[in-house]
Amino acid sequence: MLVNQFLILAAVLFCIGVYGVIARRNAVMVLMSIELILNSVNLNLIAFALRNGSADGHVFALYIIAVAAAEVGVGLALVLLVYRNRKSIGLEELSEMKG
Amino acid sequence: MSSPLLAAVSWTVPTVDYHGLAPEIVVALGLCVVMLVDLFLAERSKWLLASLSGFTLLGAFIPVLTLALDDGGARAMFDGRYVIDDFSLILKGLFLLAGYVVVLLSTTYIEEGEYYQGEYWVLMLSSILGMMMMTSSRDLISVFVALEFLSIPAYMLAAWRKRDAKSNEAGVKYFLLGVFASAVMLYGMSLLYGVTNSTLLSDIGASISGELTAVRIIAIVFVIVGFAFKVSAVPFHTWAPDTYEGAPTPVTAFLSVASKAAGFVALVTVLYVAVPEGSDVWQPLVWVLAVLTMTVGNVLALRQTNIVRMLAYSSISQGGFILMPLAVAAEGGAGGAALRSVVTYLIVYAATNLGMFAVILTVSRKTRSGEISSFGGLFGYAPALGVVMTFFLGSLAGIPPLGGWIGKFSAFQAVLEAGTGWAYAIAVIGAVNSVVAFGYYGNVMREIWMRPVPDANTMPIRTPAQLVLALAITTISTLALGVLPGVALHFGDLAIFAGAFAG
Amino acid sequence: MSPFLRSYLTVVWFGLAAFLLGGLLLWLASLLRPVKPNPEKVLAYESGVNPVGEGWSQSQIRYYVFALLFVVFDVEAVFLFPWATQLERYGSFGLIEMGVFVAVLLLGLVYAWRKGVLRWV
Numbered sequence: 052m053l054v055n056q057f058l059i060l061a062a063v064l065f066c067i068g069v070y071g072v073i074a075r076r077n078a079v080m081v082l083m084s085i086e087l088i089l090n091s092v093n094l095n096l097i098a099f100a101l102r103n104g105s106a107d108g109h110v111f112a113l114y115i116i117a118v119a120a121a122e123v124g125v126g127l128a129l130v131l132l133v134y135r136n137r138k139s140i141g142l143e144e145l146s147e148m149k150g
Numbered sequence: 151m152s153s154p155l156l157a158a159v160s161w162t163v164p165t166v167d168y169h170g171l172a173p174e175i176v177v178a179l180g181l182c183v184v185m186l187v188d189l190f191l192a193e194r195s196k197w198l199l200a201s202l203s204g205f206t207l208l209g210a211f212i213p214v215l216t217l218a219l220d221d222g223g224a225r226a227m228f229d230g231r232y233v234i235d236d237f238s239l240i241l242k243g244l245f246l247l248a249g250y251v252v253v254l255l256s257t258t259y260i261e262e263g264e265y266y267q268g269e270y271w272v273l274m275l276s277s278i279l280g281m282m283m284m285t286s287s288r289d290l291i292s293v294f295v296a297l298e299f300l301s302i303p304a305y306m307l308a309a310w311r312k313r314d315a316k317s318n319e320a321g322v323k324y325f326l327l328g329v330f331a332s333a334v335m336l337y338g339m340s341l342l343y344g345v346t347n348s349t350l351l352s353d354i355g356a357s358i359s360g361e362l363t364a365v366r367i368i369a370i371v372f373v374i375v376g377f378a379f380k381v382s383a384v385p386f387h388t389w390a391p392d393t394y395e396g397a398p399t400p401v402t403a404f405l406s407v408a409s410k411a412a413g414f415v416a417l418v419t420v421l422y423v424a425v426p427e428g429s430d431v432w433q434p435l436v437w438v439l440a441v442l443t444m445t446v447g448n449v450l451a452l453r454q455t456n457i458v459r460m461l462a463y464s465s466i467s468q469g470g471f472i473l474m475p476l477a478v479a480a481e482g483g484a485g486g487a488a489l490r491s492v493v494t495y496l497i498v499y500a501a502t503n504l505g506m507f508a509v510i511l512t513v514s515r516k517t518r519s520g521e522i523s524s525f526g527g528l529f530g531y532a533p534a535l536g537v538v539m540t541f542f543l544g545s546l547a548g549i550p551p552l553g554g555w556i557g558k559f560s561a562f563q564a565v566l567e568a569g570t571g572w573a574y575a576i577a578v579i580g581a582v583n584s585v586v587a588f589g590y591y592g593n594v595m596r597e598i599w600m601r602p603v604p605d606a607n608t609m610p611i612r613t614p615a616q617l618v619l620a621l622a623i624t625t626i627s628t629l630a631l632g633v634l635p636g637v638a639l640h641f642g643d644l645a646i647f648a649g650a651f652a653g
Numbered sequence: 654m655s656p657f658l659r660s661y662l663t664v665v666w667f668g669l670a671a672f673l674l675g676g677l678l679l680w681l682a683s684l685l686r687p688v689k690p691n692p693e694k695v696l697a698y699e700s701g702v703n704p705v706g707e708g709w710s711q712s713q714i715r716y717y718v719f720a721l722l723f724v725v726f727d728v729e730a731v732f733l734f735p736w737a738t739q740l741e742r743y744g745s746f747g748l749i750e751m752g753v754f755v756a757v758l759l760l761g762l763v764y765a766w767r768k769g770v771l772r773w774v
Contacts, residue, residue: 058344065337072330081326088333092340099344107349108340111291113731115336118298120728122329124721125305129325131717132309133318142326145319161739163746182760189767 057098064091078130078140082123089119170225170234172213173242174282180206181275188268196267200257203271207250207278214243230352231289237493238285241415244497245285247623248408249278251504254620255511256400263311263398270310273303274404281412288423290339290349293416294332297380300412301328304405308397320396327379327389335376341369342424351424359427370431373420374439380413383473384442387466391450394462399514402458403507406465411496414472418492421476422485429480437477437572444470444583451590456520457510460590461503464546467587468499474580475561478568487564495557498631502545502553505624508617509539516611522594527603532611536598538625545628547591548584553631558584718770729758 064087071084093112100108134140168175184202191198217225217239224235252274260270280300287293305328309321343349345365346357358366375386382390394402421432447467454460472495475488510520512535517524529536545554565577613621736743736751743750765771 068333072326078322078326081330085326085329085333088330088337092333092336095337095340096343099340099347103344103347105347107291107347108343111294111340111343111349113735114291114295116731117728118295120724121302122298124725125302126325126329127717127721129305129309129318129321132312133322136313136315136318142322145322161742163744182757185760185764189764 054098054102057094057101061091061094061098064088064094076142078133078142079127081142082126082130086119086123089115164228167225167227167234169213169220170217170227172217173210173246174279176210176213177206177275177279177282180209181272181279184268184275185272188272191268197257197261199268199271200253200260203275204250204253206275207246207253210282211243211246214239214246218243228289229350231292231350232286233288234286237489240493241285241411241496242282244411244500245278245281245408248411248500248504249274249404251508251620251623252400252404252408254616254623255403255504255508257616258515258614259398259400259511270307273307277301277303277307277404278408281408281415284412284415287416288351288419290343290351290354290424293351293420294336294339297332297335297412297416300409301332301380304328304401304409307401308393308405310398310401314396316396317398318396320393323389324393324397327386331376331379331386335373338369338372338374338376341365342373345369351419354424355426358425362428362431366428367431370425370428371435373425374417374432374435377413377417377420378439381410381417381469381473382443382466383439383469384446384466387443387447390466391459391462394465395456395459395520399458399507399511402462403504406462406507407500407503410465410469411500414469414492414496418476418489421479422489426480426485433477433480433572436473437576440470440473440477441576441579442470443467443473444580448583448586448590452586454590455522457522457525457594458520460522460594461506461510464587464590465503467583468495468503468546470583471495471558471561471580472499474576475564477576478565478570478573481568481570481573484564484568484573487560487567491557491560491564494560498545498553498557498628501624501627501631502542505538505621505628506542506546508620508624509535509542512611512613512617512621516607516609522597523601523604525594525597526601527608528598530603531608535611535613538621539598540595541625541628543591543595545632547588551629551632553628556632556635559635722765722770725761726758
């Protein structure tokens with residue numbers, strides 16, 4: 052079975068996501084990178100479930116999808132809040148507090 | 151192509167232990183009721199919601215008590231995925247009481263600000279419900295769902311003051327780092343599931359033994375890193391000071407006590423039940439995290455001038471002390487002592503830190519300032535508050551006979567019980583840090599007792615009834631836990647998790 | 654080639670066929686039609702209205718609430734499908750559980766309604 056290919060794809064997606072979170076300076080882009088990581092996790096879970104022949108991975112993936120939707124809802128609302136107050140969603144400008 | 155998976159799984163109706171679930175059910179119903187009442191309530195009677203939330207939390211405390219008095223042993227549901235044992239009951243009680251105190255702290259704060267009311271209580275209750283679920287979760291999926299359940303409302307609470315740039319910033323930083331951390335943790339969890347073919351923590355614990363392959367090491371490290379964000383361990387702490395400073399003060403109290411405790415609960419369950427055999431990987435990791443956390447937290451706390459920010463760093467360094475016994479938990483017979491010390495420390499720390507925030511809230515109602523210098527001469531015009539605040543500072547510093555020392559004592563006891571070179575080394579570092587911590591706690595005490603009042607405004611402080619009650623609860627608990635250390639240690643004296651650290 | 658990959662071969666064939674057919678028709682049309690461009694003709698076509706302003710414009714912010722509501726309710730529906738495929742097996746227990754689940758979701762809808770989010774402004 053083609054489990055390894057899926058795992059490699061997931062690992063690549065995970066790395067792209069982590070790079071995006073670290074390198075991007077735009078809140079929405081960071082959110083999208085986090086979604087990428089979550090999807091790599093889902094891919095992992097489905098591939099393992101396929102190999103192991105158990106349904107747990109599918110269930111886990113369903114929960115991750117649902118929770119990710121809730122997270123994005125909150126995240127976009129927060130980004131919107133910042134945009135309304137500052138007219139910008141650049142993360143480097145979020146530096147009200149230091150030290 | 152139809153899936154053969156579902157056909158193969160036999161299914162029987164699960165037995166649901168409604169007595170065991172009663173605390174969660176009460177809170178869940180309460181939060182639905184608060185939400186509905188808020189929608190159909192006139193603006194002037196919104197104060198009802200605060201009392202309703204408070205009563206919900208106290209009401210949920212009753213089944214916790216009846217469960218604790220019931221000698222039936224641990225109750226397990228869904229093949230051991232949801233367990234109600236002594237550990238979970240004590241922490242459920244802690245979360246409910248801490249939540250009640252936070253409700254008391256929030257009441258006047260929310261009423262006097264012009265921000266939305268009903269949602270605040272709904273979010274607070276859902277976060278507490280998530281924490282209660284966390285204490286009972288013994289499965290990767292339920293640990294993850296509980297973790298998100300307690301975090302997502304907390305992100306919104308941190309950004310509560312919608313038009314305040316600082317509060318926005320607090321919410322966004324907390325959100326982005328929190329979600330990133332849980333994504334990394336999930337990647338680790340998916341690998342754990344892959345190598346063990348189970349999401350049940352005890353099954354994972356049974357499968358992970360013997361040689362640690364690279365995949366297992368990565369899985370364990372990623373999961374721990376995810377929790378390290380949650381408990382704001384250095385170097386994953388960067389969100390904590392900004393979020394604590396920017397969030398509304400009662401929310402800061404909630405985050406620094408309850409949310410942090412929930413992170414430790416998750417960490418402890420995963421370490422003890424799922425990967426006890428992987429201790430070669432996580433012991434050094436937790437050791438480094440603990441040392442960095444207490445040292446960096448302390449050093450940075452020394453230079454703060456804002457009291458909430460100082461408490462943020464102090465809470466980071468206290469987190470290091472809670473991590474300390476976990477760093478040697480798998481050595482010899484230290485597992486039980488480490489668990490006891492974590493639970494004891496969390497209880498004592500919750501009482502003390504909530505009290506500290508109660509004092510800050512009360513004083514800042516008059517001074518309208520968060521600077522440490524605004525506490526100058528507090529004893530002169532508000533002697534009771536001055537004395538109580540000194541108690542809390544002393545307890546945080548670990549001076550006997552105040553509550554804090556019993557937490558530190560049990561942590562050091564657990565470390566010394568392990569008795570290895572690494573254990574002695576971390577004990578010495580911890581001792582040095584406890585002394586350094588006197589620096590900034592003592593500095594605030596000096597302001598209270600010896601400095602003049604900054605603006606010569608010595609009007610007495612009017613304390614609302616809710617804050618008086620919160621101060622009374624926290625002061626009495628702090629004193630009682632210190633004077634009667636047996637009580638705190640008794641709470642921590644748990645039957646160790648089944649299957650953890652055999653031998 | 655594994656049978657798993659082979660099942661994807663169908664997709665590849667269909668994709669190729671779609672591209673070839675589309676390309677063929679466009680090529681045939683370009684052979685037959687006369688080409689006489691003038692300024693009016695090369696204007697972007699916008700439902701018969703003369704185009705104004707930039708192609709990139711900001712959409713109304715008020716749509717975002719609907720988007721959020723859609724995302725949340727849409728994704729929660731994912732839990733209904735596994736239950737629906739095994740309806741008889743889960744029996745009354747499953748029915749009650751799903752009833753509770755849907756009731757909690759409805760609470761969210763009631764909230765949105767009372768907050769006036771569903772009204773078009």
